[in-house]
Amino acid sequence: MTVPNLVGAGLIVIGAGIGLGKIGGSAMEGIARQPEATGKIQTAMIIIAALLEGLAFGALFLGK
Amino acid sequence: MTKILRKPNLVLTTLFILLLNSSLFAKSDEGHDGAVDTKDEVGEYILHHIKDAHDFHLFSYTDSHGERKHVGFPLPVIVWSSKGLTTFMSSKFHHDDSGHQIVEANGTRFVKLHSKIYELEEGAEAISFDETHHPTNAHKVLDFSITKSVFGILLVGLLMFIWFAGLARQYKKKQIPTGFGRVLEPLVLYVRDEIARPNIGEKRYREFTGYLLTVFFFIWILNLLGLTPLGFNVTGQLAVTAALAIFTLIIYTFKGNKGYWGHMLWMPGVPYLIRPVLAIIEVAGAFLIKPFSLLVRLFANISAGHIVVMSLIAIMVTMKSEMGAVGATSLSFVLSFFITLIEVLVAFLQAYIFTMLSALFIGMAVEEHDHH
Amino acid sequence: MEQLLNDFSPGLFVMQTVLLIGLIFLLVKFAWKPILNSLEDREKGIQDALDAAESAKKEMQNITADSESLLKEARAERESLLKEARELKEKILADAKEEAQKEGDKMIAKAQATIESEKKAAVADIKAQVATLSIDIAEKVIKDELSNKSKQQKLVDDMLGDIKLN
Numbered sequence: 001m002t003v004p005n006l007v008g009a010g011l012i013v014i015g016a017g018i019g020l021g022k023i024g025g026s027a028m029e030g031i032a033r034q035p036e037a038t039g040k041i042q043t044a045m046i047i048i049a050a051l052l053e054g055l056a057f058g059a060l061f062l063g064k
Numbered sequence: 065m066t067k068i069l070r071k072p073n074l075v076l077t078t079l080f081i082l083l084l085n086s087s088l089f090a091k092s093d094e095g096h097d098g099a100v101d102t103k104d105e106v107g108e109y110i111l112h113h114i115k116d117a118h119d120f121h122l123f124s125y126t127d128s129h130g131e132r133k134h135v136g137f138p139l140p141v142i143v144w145s146s147k148g149l150t151t152f153m154s155s156k157f158h159h160d161d162s163g164h165q166i167v168e169a170n171g172t173r174f175v176k177l178h179s180k181i182y183e184l185e186e187g188a189e190a191i192s193f194d195e196t197h198h199p200t201n202a203h204k205v206l207d208f209s210i211t212k213s214v215f216g217i218l219l220v221g222l223l224m225f226i227w228f229a230g231l232a233r234q235y236k237k238k239q240i241p242t243g244f245g246r247v248l249e250p251l252v253l254y255v256r257d258e259i260a261r262p263n264i265g266e267k268r269y270r271e272f273t274g275y276l277l278t279v280f281f282f283i284w285i286l287n288l289l290g291l292t293p294l295g296f297n298v299t300g301q302l303a304v305t306a307a308l309a310i311f312t313l314i315i316y317t318f319k320g321n322k323g324y325w326g327h328m329l330w331m332p333g334v335p336y337l338i339r340p341v342l343a344i345i346e347v348a349g350a351f352l353i354k355p356f357s358l359l360v361r362l363f364a365n366i367s368a369g370h371i372v373v374m375s376l377i378a379i380m381v382t383m384k385s386e387m388g389a390v391g392a393t394s395l396s397f398v399l400s401f402f403i404t405l406i407e408v409l410v411a412f413l414q415a416y417i418f419t420m421l422s423a424l425f426i427g428m429a430v431e432e433h434d435h436h
Numbered sequence: 437m438e439q440l441l442n443d444f445s446p447g448l449f450v451m452q453t454v455l456l457i458g459l460i461f462l463l464v465k466f467a468w469k470p471i472l473n474s475l476e477d478r479e480k481g482i483q484d485a486l487d488a489a490e491s492a493k494k495e496m497q498n499i500t501a502d503s504e505s506l507l508k509e510a511r512a513e514r515e516s517l518l519k520e521a522r523e524l525k526e527k528i529l530a531d532a533k534e535e536a537q538k539e540g541d542k543m544i545a546k547a548q549a550t551i552e553s554e555k556k557a558a559v560a561d562i563k564a565q566v567a568t569l570s571i572d573i574a575e576k577v578i579k580d581e582l583s584n585k586s587k588q589q590k591l592v593d594d595m596l597g598d599i600k601l602n
Contacts, residue, residue, distance in 0.1 A: 115443065116445060116448060130539075143447075144447075206446060206447050206450075207445060207447035207448070207451065208447045208451055209447065211448065213448055213452075214448065214451045214452075214455070215458075217451070217452060217455050221455060221458075221459045222490070224459065224463060224467075225459070225463065225466070225467070228463060228466075228467030228468070228471065229463075229466045229467050230470045231467065231471055232466060232467045232468075232469075232470035232474075235470060235471065235474035235475075236470075239474075239478055239481075249463055249475075252471060252472075252475070253475065256472070256475075260496075270472070273468065273471070273472060274460065274463065274464040274468040274472075275460060275464075277463070277468055278456075278459060278460045278463050278464070278468070282456070282459065301445070301448060301452075302440060302443060302444045302445075302446055303445045303446070303447075303448035303449035303452060304448065304449075304452045305450050306444070306449060307452040307453045307456060308452075308456070310453075311453075311456065330468065
């Protein structure tokens with residue numbers, strides 16, 4: 001792995017981390033506000049997190 | 065005996081152990097001594113582990129004569145070479161993975177290099193490499209071997225068949241299953257009620273539940289099997305996840321209704337100039353991005369999990385000089401213990417997400433669109 | 437990317453596809469179909485049982501309501517019957533009293549009439565006897581007195597005076 005590759009991987013991880021944090025935070029907020037909708041919020045959260053994860057992995061592998 | 069036969073799990077386990085015992089073979093390694101001590105060796109070992117293997121290797125040790133012994137059993141190699149289908153046992157490679165051990169079968173010569181089988185070209189006596197360590201006088205063959213992964217797939221397939229056909233048989237006699245079926249039934253209900261039904265819709269979920277159930281349990285059991293010391297890494301093989309993702313792709317492509325194709329190719333409700341652009345994006349999404357994200361996610365999560373767990377276990381080797389044997393071992397144990405707990409969760413989560421997204425994609429393809 | 441493509445094993449891909457097709461086929465045929473069918477049957481059975489219990493409960497409620505209304509009706513019936521009977525009794529009593537009164541009155545009237553007629557007959561009889569007796573007496577007296585003219589006259593006068601008394 002060359003240095004640009006590593007920097008790129010780091011950038012991807014930073015971006016994905018910010019995204020996952022936002023998703024998780026918003027989901028927690030939603031759950032706190034409406035505890036009865038926990039199941040629905042969790043499902044939606046996992047789907048969005050999975051999509052983001054797919055994107056991040058795609059980018060990581062393109063750079064590998 | 066008949067009482068034992070009634071418990072297929074027990075029989076299977078016993079058979080498995082018998083198989084291990086009867087075909088255990090210990091052979092001395094001819095290349096380097098095979099011990100994993102340095103950082104480079106650890107890295108190589110881990111990278112070797114996450115690849116597929118042609119034999120079932122359990123553990124290695126150095127005997128009293130200073131010889132390195134490997135314990136495991138060989139698996140059959142089935143390759144499609146230039147001379148047609150060729151089969152031999154992987155024990156002929158003598159655990160060589162560097163391309164030096166040449167096996168002659170069916171008039172052609174084979175070598176194994178980084179878990180891949182190469183066919184030497186006519187007249188070549190030994191494999192030679194170019195400067196990027198690519199072989200120059202050998203080419204890859206189509207490898208249908210019963211590799212470790214295929215063995216794992218067969219094992220899981222057999223397990224699933226025994227478990228779920230057994231569960232199905234139980235229902236013939238009674239309303240509520242007993243024994244292990246009591247564990248399986250809520251899982252089946254979970255997949256049906258939490259994954260298939262809400263994502264596909266009440267009308268058509270029935271026809272896809274079978275596929276979703278199969279895929280869910282297949283991935284989950286294989287993920288968990290990967291966490292055992294048996295060292296399977298089946299769901300961390302790109303070929304396996306690609307096949308799974310392509311199954312989902314085929315299902316939602318062929319089951320997609322008129323509304324699905326209409327929305328993909330000629331999106332209603334947007335200006336005509338934008339429609340072709342949207343169509344390109346939608347087609348790329350349906351045929352490339354969706355399956356790619358499915359296959360890469362599973363592969364990457366499981367591979368990354370294996371690499372992390374093995375790296376943490378390797379701390380007890382690599383940090384020995386800095387922390388002493390006890391310190392390195394306890395640090396390694398604590399870290400790998402907790403990461404393994406997380407991996408157990410990931411094993412379920414990845415199976416859930418794969419099934420969930422498959423159900424979601426299928427649901428998008430078969431949902432009834434209201435007319436615009 | 438290149439390394440990933442290098443790691444990709446087409447043979448394993450083919451094996452996985454074939455095995456997965458087989459596994460899906462076998463499991464759908466021998467496991468999922470019967471499992472899902474029996475699960476659905478069981479759920480349907482439970483739903484049916486619940487529905488049946490619900491309808492039985494409703495029926496029970498209906499029956500209770502029915503019996504209650506029946507009871508009420510019966511009570512009202514009894515009430516009205518009793519009332520009727522009481523009225524009838526009173527009416528009968530009143531009628532009987534009236535009848536008796538009437539009968540009594542009639543009898544009294546009849547008795548009075550009889551007494552009256554008897555009295556009249558008796559009076560007439562007495563009158564007739566008195567008349568006969570008077571005639572007889574008169575005859576005797578006349579016979580006796582008529583020998584003497586003055587006496588005759590005196591007699592006639594006396595008798596006339598006597599008759600006036602009655």
